[in-house]
Structure formats: structure tokens, C-alpha cells
Amino acid sequence: MKPRRAAPTIALLSTAVLSITLYSTSPAAALAHYDHGSLSTPIPTITFTKVLHKPWEQYHHYKFEDLASYDGVNYKCIQAHPSFPGWEPPNVPTLWQRL
CATH class of the missing domain: 2.10.10.20 (Carbohydrate-binding module superfamily 5/12)
Structure with a gap:
């Protein structure tokens, strides 16, 4: 049985966006169902993306x-x-x- 994927959580922290993908099973259950020989099995990830404001302009x-x-x-x-x-x-x- 594959772990069920929960909805991604996105939170704005200062000027960075933090996105976390969570799974609804325990870590042990997730590891038991993880196919160690396959790269297609999803694993939790954390991604930071910097949000830039409007570019600085001359004569503004x-x-x-x-x-x-x-x-x-x-x-x-x-x-x-x-x-x-x-x-x-x-x-x-x-x-x-x-x-």
C-alpha cells in the first residue's frame, strides 16, 4: 500500500517561499513501502524559492x-x-x- 500524499503546505517567510510535501503515514511505514531500487517513488522534499520585488529603476x-x-x-x-x-x-x- 502506497502512503497517501497530503496537500502541499506553502508558507511565506519574509521574502522566501517554503513548500513542504508531507505524507500521511509514519516514517517507518513510508520506508517499508519505499522501493529503494526505484527513483519514481516520491519522498518528502523541502524547496526554498526566493521572491524578488520589482526591479530597481533609474529616474524613478x-x-x-x-x-x-x-x-x-x-x-x-x-x-x-x-x-x-x-x-x-x-x-x-x-x-x-x-x-
Whole structure:
């Protein structure tokens, strides 16, 4: 008898998505039914996926607490300002907080 698969659980943690696939049997029962010679038998997995905000733009007016991403990193605006070349979030920590 195969373990029954429960619905995946997805939870938002800060800026990452955590998804967990659970099975409704005990670990011992799941191992007893697991075919160790086959890769087609599903096993529980945990996957993290980073969620990026809208990309940072030049010549855009950012308001306090606006969110933007730059080079794969999320930032929060901590002071309203217009953006100019050279004012990328990692270059001006007085305007952006890394998340």
C-alpha cells in the first residue's frame, strides 16, 4: 500500500517561499513501502524559492518603504528620493535597507 500524499503546505517567510510535501503515514511505514531500487517513488522534499520585488529603476521616484530588487537582492526604501545612475541600492545605504 502506497502512503497517501497530503496537500502541499506553502508558507511565506519574509521574502522566501517554503513548500513542504508531507505524507500521511509514519516514517517507518513510508520506508517499508519505499522501493529503494526505484527513483519514481516520491519522498518528502523541502524547496526554498526566493521572491524578488520589482526591479530597481533609474529616474524613478521612490517613496518611503517602497520595495525593489537589485542584482538578486531585495531592498526597502528608507528615505524618499529620485533614483539616478550610480545610486543603486547597494551603493547608497542611507537610502536603502537590504532585506
